[in-house]
Amino acid sequence: xxxxxxxxxxxxxxxxxxxxxxxxxxxxxxxxxxxxxxxxxxxxxxxxxxxxxxxxxxxxxxxxxxxxxxxxxxxxxxxxxxxxxxxxxxxxxxxxxxxxxxxxxxxxxxxxxxxxxxxxxxxxxxxxxxxxxxxxxxxxxxxxxxxxxxxxxxxxxxxxxxxxxxxxxxxxxxxxxxxxxxxxxxxxxxxxxxxxxxxxxxxxxxxxxxxxxxxxxxxxxxxxxxxxxxxxxxxxxxxxxxxxxxxxxxxxxxxxxxxxxxxxxxxxxxxxxxxxxxxxxxxxxxxxxxxxxxxxxxxxxxxxxxxxxxxxxxxxxxxxxxxxxxxxxxxxxxxxxxxxxxxxxxxxxxxxxxxxxxx
Amino acid sequence: xxxxxxxxxxxxxxxxxxxxxxxxxxxxxxxxxxxxxxxxxxxxxxxxxxxxxxxxxxxxxxxxxxxxxxxxxxxxxxxxxxxxxxxxxxxxxxxxxxxxxxxxxxxxxxxxxxxxxxxxxxxxxxxxxxxxxxxxxxxxxxxxxxxxxxxxxxxxxxxxxxxxxxxxxxxxxxxxxxxxxxxxxxxxxxxxxxxxxxxxxxxxxxxxxxxxxxxxxxxxxxxxxxxxxxxxxxxxxxxxxxxxxxxxxxxxxxxxxxxxxxxxxxxxxxxxxxxxxxxxxxxxxxxxxxxxxxxxxxxxxxxxxxxxxxxxxxxxxxxxxxxxxxxxxxxxxxxxxxxxxxxxxxxxxxxxxxxxxxx
Numbered sequence: 054x055x056x057x058x059x060x061x062x063x064x065x066x067x068x069x070x071x072x073x074x075x076x077x078x079x080x081x082x083x084x085x086x087x088x089x090x091x092x093x094x095x096x097x098x099x100x101x102x103x104x105x106x107x108x109x110x111x112x113x114x115x116x117x118x119x120x121x122x123x124x125x126x127x128x129x130x131x132x133x134x135x136x137x138x139x140x141x142x143x144x145x146x147x148x149x150x151x152x153x154x155x156x157x158x159x160x161x162x163x164x165x166x167x168x169x170x171x172x173x174x175x176x177x178x179x180x181x182x183x184x185x186x187x188x189x190x191x192x193x194x195x196x197x198x199x200x201x202x203x204x205x206x207x208x209x210x211x212x213x214x215x216x217x218x219x220x221x222x223x224x225x226x227x228x229x230x231x232x233x234x235x236x237x238x239x240x241x242x243x244x245x246x247x248x249x250x251x252x253x254x255x256x257x258x259x260x261x262x263x264x265x266x267x268x269x270x271x272x273x274x275x276x277x278x279x280x281x282x283x284x285x286x287x288x289x290x291x292x293x294x295x296x297x298x299x300x301x302x303x304x305x306x307x308x309x310x311x312x313x314x315x316x317x318x319x320x321x322x323x324x325x326x327x328x329x330x331x332x333x334x335x336x337x338x339x340x341x342x343x344x345x346x347x348x349x350x351x352x353x354x355x356x357x358x359x360x361x362x363x364x365x366x367x368x369x370x371x372x373x374x375x376x377x378x379x380x381x382x383x384x385x386x387x388x389x390x391x392x393x394x395x396x397x398x399x400x401x402x403x404x405x406x407x408x409x410x411x412x
Numbered sequence: 413x414x415x416x417x418x419x420x421x422x423x424x425x426x427x428x429x430x431x432x433x434x435x436x437x438x439x440x441x442x443x444x445x446x447x448x449x450x451x452x453x454x455x456x457x458x459x460x461x462x463x464x465x466x467x468x469x470x471x472x473x474x475x476x477x478x479x480x481x482x483x484x485x486x487x488x489x490x491x492x493x494x495x496x497x498x499x500x501x502x503x504x505x506x507x508x509x510x511x512x513x514x515x516x517x518x519x520x521x522x523x524x525x526x527x528x529x530x531x532x533x534x535x536x537x538x539x540x541x542x543x544x545x546x547x548x549x550x551x552x553x554x555x556x557x558x559x560x561x562x563x564x565x566x567x568x569x570x571x572x573x574x575x576x577x578x579x580x581x582x583x584x585x586x587x588x589x590x591x592x593x594x595x596x597x598x599x600x601x602x603x604x605x606x607x608x609x610x611x612x613x614x615x616x617x618x619x620x621x622x623x624x625x626x627x628x629x630x631x632x633x634x635x636x637x638x639x640x641x642x643x644x645x646x647x648x649x650x651x652x653x654x655x656x657x658x659x660x661x662x663x664x665x666x667x668x669x670x671x672x673x674x675x676x677x678x679x680x681x682x683x684x685x686x687x688x689x690x691x692x693x694x695x696x697x698x699x700x701x702x703x704x705x706x707x708x709x710x711x712x713x714x715x716x717x718x719x720x721x722x723x724x725x726x727x728x729x730x731x732x733x734x735x736x737x738x739x740x741x742x743x744x745x746x747x748x749x750x751x752x753x754x755x756x757x758x759x760x761x762x763x764x765x766x767x768x769x770x771x
Contacts, residue, residue: 101446
């Protein structure tokens, strides 16, 4: 009888709550304001030949490399960062290898790593969701082959310092260190260009967040020429679709759009955090386009009551160390108005605001 | 020092000749006439939200299932058939397992299988490119975990009989049998609906060929509910982009377009094969949208001379058993005019036509 590999049978099923997403989408860290108009214009100019041809990735990798002042060999375009993670796991992990992941973090690192049969060691963040850099370094063993770190982290918005990440890369020379900078545009510090000089450092970026193109599926994996050559061997030549390939150069050219959007999000982040502080709601200070805050036992009712007001936020209470926590993605000022107004109502409705505080 | 897994270092690099494809594209088995106008209309109606949202695959899987009279659990939508192959390998293959592949065939079976560390056993087709069904059955061992068959086959256009494929599935109950029906629309026989009843049978279809949507990256993997549930565990939830998800239902609804296109291609296939016979050029009778024919030692010069006439055909002479062979994809009548006219000129130029035959 046909049976899947043992590790596949044991994999957790991953079902993000994607259905019925009606209302203000503060649940998936998307750009709810939409992409650059240049991208839409390009989309609408595509013709039958653009759809009928197999994608050719290399010319767009050259455009990306040029934009980031890297060489084309140092850049791999992927079907979202998900594919980059998947490929790194497939390139470097064998059964019984060890993978280090600080938690809480993005679910796909564990999923793709565990699918290879590697042993995933999770290292818990500190009480304020600080990155457990010392403990990560301590856990490095000769079998450690991958360390995956989202910086800024998801779902916390916490950040690791560049020098700590580089020290970790040095402390684990036999392991690939993936620094996933999906939220870079809302933070500003980066190791993107360090990756070319470090044989075991990979840095990922995405077009799904600040650029507003989660639906197109495009991510970038940067690394040294040699390390990326190995990753390319397991990559499918056609994994990134032609619509993404046609639109990405337009998205990149319109940097003013992205910068302006990120600036607005950072201002709204400050605003939401001040509001949470005024309400005496605990939150993790964020460098991303979302804020994780503590609602307590009522987390599920909170999310439902927000949904009833057509504002979607994400229950993260099952993430390690996130008991009672909810994550809200930031939008433009009018969207933040709507988010905060709904939160104020829900806090009152659920009796969650401390005495003396008026939401 | 960071090193890729041993099997990755030994993988052959796969570089399809995608660059500089100017002219009539008879080289990648694409639909050179383009997709249904309904798809283009839908494409142009997409807005910023369609691009900004993460893809939600399930509703489109339900549409596909309905179209094919299957249950949604029996259908997995993939990022092209490439992802389906990749997922099957990841779900069922461990290091040292065996994979059976009749050759010549589509390159990605071997590539994805070898990347898992499985041993790929290639079984050579017969002298007329007949599927080596008996030898395949003979090679099944207790370690055989995957058998991958393109039917119709690429690059030959040869077909296997349904009863032989089902007998092979029965003879290898511990192995997944993938029947890749990428060229189904130009053939007509299918095991698509058999897959729901057979726990080890998977059937793949694509939107890249008859539907003219290779650039959107969408394939379908059909199988039994239980077998597909295992495959879903290793699948990324967002691998199929929103443009594909929005356009596929439109492509499916316009069956008249696909049927009409396939009918035209089959007529042009007959025409090209009659012409090759008249020229006394050996070819493999095809049930797909291309014909493989034998040019001999001049294969590379033939392809170059065709390119000089702005007709792209594909040198397949390095495929096992295909020494001296070239593959040409069929198009609409006026495109076949152009293909045949260019071939006639090139045959004369290279002195390849036998005495007494006038191209």
